[in-house]
Amino acid sequence: MNDEPVILAFCCHYCAYAAADLAGSMRLQYPGNVRVLRLPCTGKLEVNFVLAAFERGVDGVIVAGCLEGGCHYLEGNLRARRRVERARQLLVEIGLEPERLEMFNLSSAEGTRFAEIATTMVERVKRLGRSPLRPDTKRTEHGIQEIGRQAEAMLAGEKR
């Protein structure tokens, strides 16, 4: 398992998260490397969430939001796309491949597409190789749980 890439998916509650759920209900097969983290909207995504993931050794990050024009909060997904672009620029400055981060748009009915996205990203990250920032898988998994707890605390309106 140590050589398998670890990918974190920031998923919007209204689309990608439901799509991931649907993929499961449809019994679709997709690589188990993707850890799903639910956001109320991709507009909630901050650049430092993405950096926190990479700093903890995640090999790739997916940001999955609603179709353009279909955001529950009108334009959260459009803002997320700009933030993802900024985060990619930062990855270049840091010395990591920007291809490790990608934003996708899909609807809650697209379980099949979620499975495709997961497969595409896993294949891409496998081509790029393991992140040079990954200490070991256990610590990375622990880091993901930490990010998840921070996100949950934020959703609950608590201070980090």
Add this chain to the structure above:
Amino acid sequence: MIVADRKKIPEIRDMIKNHRRVLLVGCGTCVTVCLAGGEREAGIIGSALRMALRLQNRGDVVVDECTIERQCEDAFIDLLAPRVSDYDAICSLGCGAGVQALAERFPKMPLYPGLNTQFMGILESQGVWTEKCSGCGNCRLGEFAGICPITRCAKRLFNGPCGGSRDGKCEVHPDLGCGWQLIYDRAVNLGILGRFERIVPPHDWSTGLDGAPRKVVREDQCIAGLCSRT
């Protein structure tokens, strides 16, 4: 407000190359508002810097972040003072004034700027800031319908536009409004166009940047006596 933007990560990484423990200090005032060096940006720059260092096999370098309300005032720097001895360098995410205030306060601590301070300006639209004031020390906005010819005219002209003004735009950049067109339009609206019939004499630049660093003193406010700082 003072507007700044951040330096690139490799530049900051190379600046701190001789240090093992670095404190990134954000500022909660102007540079927070212009999204360059507040608490959130300090977190982003800190995280990016740690990763950049690890990729250069310098993962043992400690980079921590903290943000104080205002870097250009000693009272706020006081809150930072107890932490500073744990580090061997500070990278300030304040404006140039903030960096120098920290340098004065911590004479033995190497100080590095994490931002490029740009200008005094305003938020033009979301994510866009524009320069409005050059801090010339002799404000004459009242004479020019509230639009500064020193800052807004690329040639700093005082007596009308140059030949490079076309369709309200400056020849320097197609997106840049001609400062004198703006002055003219506003003067028409205010009904004060007549004042431009007289020649405006040259500006007194002696109050500006051409002399030594400037100082403003309010003696009635100098409770502890006149300040001894240079």
